[in-house]
Amino acid sequence: MTDVAESKQDRIARRQVDKFDARRTELAVATLHTLAELGYARTSLREIAQNSEFSHGVLHYYFADKRDLITEAVRQYEVVCVTKYDEVVATATSAEQLRDEFVATFFDTLCQDATLHRLWYDLRNQSLFDESFRADVLEIDSHREAMVWRVISRYAELRGGEPAGSPAVAYVTLDGVFQRALLHHLAGNADAVAQLRAELPDAIDLLVTKP
Amino acid sequence: MTDVAESKQDRIARRQVDKFDARRTELAVATLHTLAELGYARTSLREIAQNSEFSHGVLHYYFADKRDLITEAVRQYEVVCVTKYDEVVATATSAEQLRDEFVATFFDTLCQDATLHRLWYDLRNQSLFDESFRADVLEIDSHREAMVWRVISRYAELRGGEPAGSPAVAYVTLDGVFQRALLHHLAGNADAVAQLRAELPDAIDLLVTKP
């Protein structure tokens, strides 16, 4: 077999793999939206397929089993979620601007992508029961922590201070506010959400030393 | 019908109600342990009955449906959970003692009752999807917040300072540390748990003003 023939076969193989991966991703995204709507406990393969343009059998053509499908969907979430605040960090020129724009973005995505976020918490909790999700969950969680830390350390820098806690403490604090705001948002308790919004700047200030 | 006869019937009725409630509670506790082991998504009525000394049909004798049963189980969790730290608050005579004993109790129950705690987070998340859990979840959550606030305000008092954040921020911070420690504990990552244990005192100090 010549080199030319080999590279031709390779091209064909690569194109097939690309098509395969593209459809896999497409189905994983459809899965993500169904999961966001129904939650992990109530999502069936037939329901997922119904929210896509394919039949339920196709899922076993692209995924080994349900776990494989949902794992891939979780990975898709990461792509959507993690880079939200980087632009805020990059463009802010003062501490107040960074803090205010962070808070605005925070509550923007809270309302805008509420169902997607509740899915994330759902899957993170699943990993407390199901070992097979843990590796992906821990990886996404660490990316979220790093994102928070970029915000907090830049904020401290702009304030001329230092971060007051560890990355872990900073993350769980802001993530905790988010989780709680999400709960009250979905419960229709707008007052509680507004109060958390009012308290968030102070919470951020607790995480950096006074200038 | 005479007064005597009435009060006699009342006694009988009350005894029946007591028996009924006692068995209901017994089954709810069995449900709680099965839920803690399997998680909400994978817990069936037959499995619950198998972990009790009764057959699966009895559940519909004492509960209207699955939702009714699980709601009652959630309420049982509250009884178990909420008063853990009150003794620590009552007996501590110095800020350091309060803080150290709080941290010790915190990580004690984390390891001891890990499955029960993961169930709580599971059900709190379910309430993001299922409205019928929300009222109970919000009530339990507010009791947890109040408990944290009793610890933090007493700690501030002993230190001669004031709480630095709101009850909500104090709660989500400590609850966030707990949630994260639980995840790493169940993942078998003892190092991460130890690190969170080391960071928790500093996190507590962030929540009160310097003396």
Added chain:
DNA sequence: AGAAAAACTTGACGACTGTCAAGCGAAAGC
């Protein structure tokens, strides 16, 4: 002790689940 009521078991129902084999039309390769 006998009758009535409560407590519990059993078995069945329809619906739904994940999985997979068989078969189809369309595209790709020679």
Added chain:
DNA sequence: GCTTTCGCTTGACAGTCGTCAAGTTTTTCT
């Protein structure tokens, strides 16, 4: 242009689910 492979659909499978009616055992009351 014929054949093979690919992408996808359909239908069926074995199992599990919540629910409930009918029947049995146990307790309670007179």
